[in-house]
Amino acid sequence: MTAAWDLVIKGGTVVTPSGRSVADLAVAGGRIAAIGALDGIPAGAKASAVDARGMVVVPGGVDAHTHLAMPFKGGTTADDFASGSRAALLGGTTTIIDFAAPGPGGSLEKGLDAWHRKAEGESSVDYGFHMTMVGAPERSLREMDRLVRQGVVSFKLFTAYPDRLMSDDGAIFKALRRSRDNGALVSVHAENGPVIEALTREALAAGNRAPRFHALTRPMAAEAEAAARIIALAEMAGAPVYIVHVSAAASLAEIRRGRKRGVVVLAETCPQYLYLTAEEYERPGFEAAGFVMSPPLRPKGNETALWQALRDGEIQAVSTDHCSFFMKRHGRSPCKEDGRKDFSRIPNGAPGIGARMLLMWDAVQKGRITAERFVEATASSPARIFGLHPRKGNLAPGADADIVVIDPRKTHSFSASNNNLNVDYEPYEGRTVHGAVRDVFLRGRPMVRHHALVARAGGGTFLRRIPR
Ligand code: URP
Ligand code: ZN
Numbered sequence: 001m002t003a004a005w006d007l008v009i010k011g012g013t014v015v016t017p018s019g020r021s022v023a024d025l026a027v028a029g030g031r032i033a034a035i036g037a038l039d040g041i042p043a044g045a046k047a048s049a050v051d052a053r054g055m056v057v058v059p060g061g062v063d064a065h066t067h068l069a070m071p072f073k074g075g076t077t078a079d080d081f082a083s084g085s086r087a088a089l090l091g092g093t094t095t096i097i098d099f100a101a102p103g104p105g106g107s108l109e110k111g112l113d114a115w116h117r118k119a120e121g122e123s124s125v126d127y128g129f130h131m132t133m134v135g136a137p138e139r140s141l142r143e144m145d146r147l148v149r150q151g152v153v154s155f156k157l158f159t160a161y162p163d164r165l166m167s168d169d170g171a172i173f174k175a176l177r178r179s180r181d182n183g184a185l186v187s188v189h190a191e192n193g194p195v196i197e198a199l200t201r202e203a204l205a206a207g208n209r210a211p212r213f214h215a216l217t218r219p220m221a222a223e224a225e226a227a228a229r230i231i232a233l234a235e236m237a238g239a240p241v242y243i244v245h246v247s248a249a250a251s252l253a254e255i256r257r258g259r260k261r262g263v264v265v266l267a268e269t270c271p272q273y274l275y276l277t278a279e280e281y282e283r284p285g286f287e288a289a290g291f292v293m294s295p296p297l298r299p300k301g302n303e304t305a306l307w308q309a310l311r312d313g314e315i316q317a318v319s320t321d322h323c324s325f326f327m328k329r330h331g332r333s334p335c336k337e338d339g340r341k342d343f344s345r346i347p348n349g350a351p352g353i354g355a356r357m358l359l360m361w362d363a364v365q366k367g368r369i370t371a372e373r374f375v376e377a378t379a380s381s382p383a384r385i386f387g388l389h390p391r392k393g394n395l396a397p398g399a400d401a402d403i404v405v406i407d408p409r410k411t412h413s414f415s416a417s418n419n420n421l422n423v424d425y426e427p428y429e430g431r432t433v434h435g436a437v438r439d440v441f442l443r444g445r446p447m448v449r450h451h452a453l454v455a456r457a458g459g460g461t462f463l464r465r466i467p468r
């Protein structure tokens, strides 16, 4: 039996959502074969051994919210599946779920085909897709059923961006109701689009054109109102709902209210809402544009409620919403500079795919969350929510051997010069965290060893996910 093992990771502190222990972890055929007490597992004849003494061993991160190679205004985001997944791996993330957009004529299936072409042979991490829906005509609802059968089991609708992406309440309700029957999970970007549009027009008419007005025209109440509405729609549809990138304490209050009524509301936040505040919009020159994202960064103090909700398990997942745009012009790519004279033209989004795991591990070392909560929020819980359990986010026999070895004694400093991305800036530039990703294994294959990529790029596979 032991001779069949390919790899044994020895003597690390293995952390799962339910606890931690010093253990050895054996891998065979790309899956976890056994986990045992120190010295309980002898290395098999063929197994290579990795000394993890003094290290922390966690499941590979599952980032359930990325936008790679996303088309925007005639170009695409700065990072594609090749660069984004490389940064993900080096940062300890082995699975991503990216947002596919509808294709020509609004076809979900054509959009999905396009996303398969973008990712296949390019992604170095395993990947799934959520499908974005704009409205919910009968044709899309039928496509939704078919996508679920192809392992695309989650769909995102927007209450924001009236000009491009917004769906009305009726459409969101129809998608939710369909999800009740076909086992999909609907997620929603909650911000009141028409209110934001009115505030934006007012700001521009008054000559308020700097990046900071992006935040001032997207108030927290606009998020909380949309969250409350979505929860009511989910309640009427009898379906669960997942609220992406929750940024405002006021939204948490609505989520709590909905849950008290029995609505199944799942909530995600992102490191930027935990670590960064609206103070970034006071940066000199045009630097603030790098932090223009939706929802925007919130006033200092708001983040305290998010940390508390993360500790308490009120927030289930921490994902990145990685959506990177160059600051400066690079060929035809849209860039932040496009909005130098008008904040509403700054492409929304920021990079973060490689920083998430270490930012959140730093919170463990600082005592803000436990190591178990770290594992839950960065891997196990997104895997469960999005139909990847028991394969992903799970250090247990039979699961994919996606394993990350963190050196808790090392530090890591974030910089555009070392973030492994194409994008030309780093939101956490100069920030140092405790902990460094030493090794990463994807389905048992060494991808990162001693902080360096060691594997051929592009070996990630598409994950057919399981409906609820
Ligand atoms: O600003 C952001 N978040 N851009 C990405 C698209 C979205 O809304 O998630
Ligand atoms: Zn969004």
Ligand code: ZN
Pocket: 065, 066, 067, 321, 323
């Ligand atoms: Zn997003």
